[in-house]
Amino acid sequence: MKVLICPDRDAAIERAKGIIIDHVNAKPKAVLGLATGGTMVPLYERLVSAYQAGAVSFAGVTTFNLDEYIGIPPEHPCSYHTYMRDILFQHIDIDQSRTHLPHGMPDDVDAEGERYEAEITAAGGISLQLLGIGKNGHIGFNEPSSSLASRTRVKTLTETTRNANRQYFPEGEETPRFALTMGIGTILDARECLLIATGADKAQAVADMIEGAVSAACPASALQFHRHATIITDQEAASQLRLTDYYQHVHPDGI
Ligand code: F6R
Numbered sequence: 490m491k492v493l494i495c496p497d498r499d500a501a502i503e504r505a506k507g508i509i510i511d512h513v514n515a516k517p518k519a520v521l522g523l524a525t526g527g528t529m530v531p532l533y534e535r536l537v538s539a540y541q542a543g544a545v546s547f548a549g550v551t552t553f554n555l556d557e558y559i560g561i562p563p564e565h566p567c568s569y570h571t572y573m574r575d576i577l578f579q580h581i582d583i584d585q586s587r588t589h590l591p592h593g594m595p596d597d598v599d600a601e602g603e604r605y606e607a608e609i610t611a612a613g614g615i616s617l618q619l620l621g622i623g624k625n626g627h628i629g630f631n632e633p634s635s636s637l638a639s640r641t642r643v644k645t646l647t648e649t650t651r652n653a654n655r656q657y658f659p660e661g662e663e664t665p666r667f668a669l670t671m672g673i674g675t676i677l678d679a680r681e682c683l684l685i686a687t688g689a690d691k692a693q694a695v696a697d698m699i700e701g702a703v704s705a706a707c708p709a710s711a712l713q714f715h716r717h718a719t720i721i722t723d724q725e726a727a728s729q730l731r732l733t734d735y736y737q738h739v740h741p742d743g744i
């Protein structure tokens with residue numbers, strides 16, 4: 490794992506932005522795996538600014554999002570379809586027909602998982618998978634105890650995750666209980682993984698992911714098996730790591 494500890498959240502997001510832009514500029518037909526959540530918002534805003542400044546084009550890029558809530562139509566204001574359209578897709582030159590998210594209201598959820606996997610394969614696999622991390626160590630919506638070999642399927646969300654996501658739903662509206670998510674095996678198939686963690690509330694999960702035992706108790710720890718995984722954190726999210734001096738020695742200030 491390449492561990493890049495940046496001085497603060499801004500620097501972490503800027504570092505991630507640079508990696509994505511370099512990847513797309515080197516591979517104009519890149520297949521990006523995308524994540525949602527609060528961590529990604531400033532990153533997508535910066536990618537939009539970079540596109541507007543002419544630093545990158547997404548015209549040849551294909552995308553696959555990690556997950557979508559079950560029982561929520563794409564046009565719902567809190568769906569991940571809406572999040573991606575509002576924050577990223579409608580502001581860049583990507584061909585909308587090459588943007589993919591799992592359907593949240595499929596007739597057959599098992600078939601939907603298989604269809605999504607087949608689409609990823611048909612696109613040639615994911616070249617760069619972007620990831621956030623849950624306070625409980627989840628990646629995508631692979632909650633603790635998820636199989637490390639799992640593929641796209643339905644997961645029941647933990648109460649921790651539902652509580653974390655409640656802020657995005659109107660008061661009184663129930664937060665979804667289930668999501669369709671790429672599996673850990675699907676994520677590990679990406680040729681490169683880039684996980685971003687910022688804030689003190691991610692510190693324990695970050696330590697478990699990087700320095701803990703590989704275990705379904707911390708799904709993100711499966712990234713220890715990945716040959717090309719980069720973890721970008723700010724100082725707060727790195728605060729529980731034991732080998733900080735080493736990471737800083739190898740990549741001072743996350744550079
Ligand atoms: C969402 C996803 C999740 C989030 C994680 C962190 O697509 O994949 O794993 O990345 O829950 O969310 P934030 O950034 O809101 O803390």
